[in-house]
Amino acid sequence: MPKMKTKSAAKKRFSFTATGRVKAGPAGKRHNMIKRSTKFIRETTGTMILSDSDAKIVKKYMPYDR
Numbered sequence: 001m002p003k004m005k006t007k008s009a010a011k012k013r014f015s016f017t018a019t020g021r022v023k024a025g026p027a028g029k030r031h032n033m034i035k036r037s038t039k040f041i042r043e044t045t046g047t048m049i050l051s052d053s054d055a056k057i058v059k060k061y062m063p064y065d066r
Contacts (some may be wrong), residue, residue, distance in 0.1 A: 005038035
């Protein structure tokens with residue numbers, strides 16, 4: 001059986017923690033920042049841990065990065 005391929009888009013956007021949870025950057029920070037609240041801008045800095053249902057999808061795209 002051939003090797004499964006990793007989705008290129010997923011490997012650029014997501015990474016894994018040591019315990020196997022999925023890290024991602026929060027959405028909504030690229031443009032239209034003038035209409036965002038200061039609280040929103042502050043809370044979306046850095047990275048976040050994805051929910052279990054979203055992480056399940058990402059892990060399917062990245063079969064060897066667990």
